Amino acid sequence: MSDSRIAVLGVGLMGADHVARIQSRISGARVAVVNDYVTDKAEQLAASIPGCRAIVDPLDAIADPDVDAVLLATPGPTHEKQLLACLEHGKPVLCEKPLTxxxxxxxxxxxxxxxxxxxxxxxxFMRRFDDEYVELKALIDGGELGDPLLLHCVHRNPAVPDNFDSAMTVRDSLVHEVDVTRFLLGEEVTSIQIVTPTPNPAARQGLFDPLIAILRTAGGKHVDVELFVTTGVAYEVRTELVAEKGSAMIGLDVGLVRKSAPGHWGGTITPSFKERFGRAYDMEIQRWVDAVRRGGITGTYVEGPGAWDGYAATAVCEAGVQALQSGQPVAVSMVERASIQAGWHR
Structure with missing residues (x-):
């Protein structure tokens, strides 16, 4: 079977990283087309990849007959039109969050x-492919700790761009914990509240940082998330499960712990998401490529979170932005999944 020909739309930080990943670490695929609103960037990147072309219009890139599948790393506001184009042309697509x-x-x-x-x-949602999250999910599903009761989550960044505001903390950072909650607990989130503690003096004026998000699931489970995006330290993501018969935690960065004089003890913290979740991204893209290649036989081109998961995360985050403004719990409004055409659930 020949390699799947991938079009990567959006070759900024994330998209360019995916291009390098597909070309160097992923089997069964190659980058055939790149696109970016900065056309010079796309043309320069295409020139460095054998057999790759830059196409100016993203919809033309999707429709191109030499493209088998599409990876969207474009800005969120462009996703709706691009996703619908992928559907109309029957092209499998991996869309970086948000769905829209x-x-x-x-x-x-x-x-x-x-x-x-x-x-x-x-x-x-690459965390579903991270070894530690996969292990925690298996522990929950295996029942060794009994019923899960609580999740305590931490999401910290050393810094964010100057245009980053509090609503972006909800939409761009909390969104991952929303999906983690749904993945680990297997329940929809039904309400969300945002608490704003005393702001970090180092945060830009007007940015409420840190934030505390409190989620409640359909089964009554409690999830709290510390979101702190201006720590000045490093990138830290942790999740602790508290269950009926015990607890478990991931994200401790304990690969190497050292002791040295005079009385120092410790290790290192990952500097950014690329180091912390690099292997998860590799697994995510490889398994997507594998699904694309066998999709004509199985009838599904997805290996992981699908469109419904993207919709659910968007619904929770939209309620979260409302909760940020009101300070009160806000109910999450979603249609019943059963109302979606039955033939889709296979």
């Missing part, structure tokens, strides 16, 4: 995919 930037368009994408009766959209 609002609930209505996310639901429209979900419904259109369901009408086609084939799963083509995978959403880039």
């Amino acid at each position: 930037t609002d609930v209505e368009t996310s639901l429209a994408v979900v419904r259109r995919e369901a009408e086609l009766g084939v799963r083509l959209i995978q959403v880039g």
